[in-house]
Amino acid sequence: MNRFQSRKMTQMSQSEIRNMSLECARVGGINLSQGICDLKLPDILAGSAYQAILDDHNHYTRFDGIDLLREQIAQKSMKFNHLQVDAKKNIIVSAGATGAFYSACFALLNPGDEMILFEPYYGYHEATLIALDIVPVYATLTPPEWDIYFDQLESLITEKTKAILINTPSNPCGKVFSADELEKIADFAIEKDLLIFTDEIYEYITYDGKQHVSLGSLKKAAERTVTVSGYSKTFSITGWRIGYTIADEAMTALIGSANDLIYVCAPAPLQHAVAAAISNLTDDFYAEMRIGYQQKRDLFCGMLSDVGLTPYVPQGAYYVLADMSKVPGENSKDKAMWFLKETGIASVPGEAFYKDTVGKTLARFCFAKDIHMIEKACDLIKSNSKKWL
Helix, strand or coil: CCCCCCHHHHCCCCCHHHHHHHHHHHHCCEECCCCCCCCCCCHHHHHHHHHHHHCCCCCCCCCCCCHHHHHHHHHHHHHHHCCCCCCCCCEEEEEHHHHHHHHHHHHHCCCCCEEEEEECCCHHHHHHHHHCCCEEEEEECECCCCECCHHHHHHHCCCCEEEEEEECCCCCCCCCCCHHHHHHHHHHHHHHCCEEEEECCCCCCECCCCCCCCHHHCHHHHHHEEEEEECCCCCCCCCCCEEEEECCHHHHHHHHHHHHHHCCCCCHHHHHHHHHHHHHCCHHHHHHHHHHHHHHHHHHHHHHHHCCCCEECCCECCEEEEECCCCCCCCHHHHHHHHHHHHCEECEEHHHHCCCCCCCCEEEEECCCCHHHHHHHHHHHHHCHHHCC
16 A cells, blocks of 8 residues: 555445546547436536626635526426425525435445445446445346346344445446335335435436436435535536535535535536526427437437347437356456457446445446447447357
8 A cells, every 4th residue: 555545445446437438538439337427518608607707707606506596496396396496495406316326325424334236237336335434235127128126125223324325327237216116215214214316317208208306306315315406418518527416405504514614615607607507408308319310319229239239228228238148258358458459449347336246247438429429339239149149
């Protein structure tokens, strides 16, 4: 260990998503590993950000976000998510959804507390818990429908269990939790007196008529639910870092104090731009976005089926897990590296989303790219498919 390295960092490792992005850049491949979402952002965002800078919105804002943005989030959350929200009492704007989740965990949980995490999980959720000495406890969703087994949840409960986390729509498997599943999770959390954290960053990206439901809209669970979301994915602004939490007034006050301590505030001019976009973009924008992503999903998943890499077709978000059993390699990292070398397409090893080797035959691909890039990736994979078929 480097004598200047903290003990905490010995528990951490760089995300496989980042690693595969670096490997992809090294060989000049097509990066379908990281959820960069490098699509054109809506015009109103760029124009409003520029204008906000010209208007000198370049300084610290309130720790919980500018009034205008919190008001727009409140209106959107009441209309779209059916949450009961007071802009002044229930919302904290933070440095992306990841920053919002970190602040909420920092504020509401203690070292040694346990949180139930569904796997396959998003790596930064697990990393946040480890960084804060919160213990992740894993409940495995079962493909192809990624079913929840509540008997397994029951078996995970100890005197240290304090919370449960859901991600809907889910990264990486694309599961959209049904209203019935959310009701059962709410009942379980009430029975066990658990906090509920729900990451809904992909809330607008659902397919085949699936409807996103916010667990916090269930009255019986509202007072114990922290809703985490943001606009990185919806507006293709992953580098802007505008996220937020919605929770009851007492929890929001604590999350706000933590956010102030850790991040001070989210980027000032970008808060103004996101507020303008929420206010001005119509339902047509969100509908067209869903249609565009579903077309890419269908094209890419169809290709995977054709070349023997069976996809678990996602219900939401913009990732697909594929069965890479036919690809050479002892584990998912070997398979992903071989696949990158032979096809020029980067994916994320499936084991990055599990606590052990459950994901050793899986890879995650991101289809949040321009349609022409997806078509090029499909052609490259198809032209090399004889190497594993």
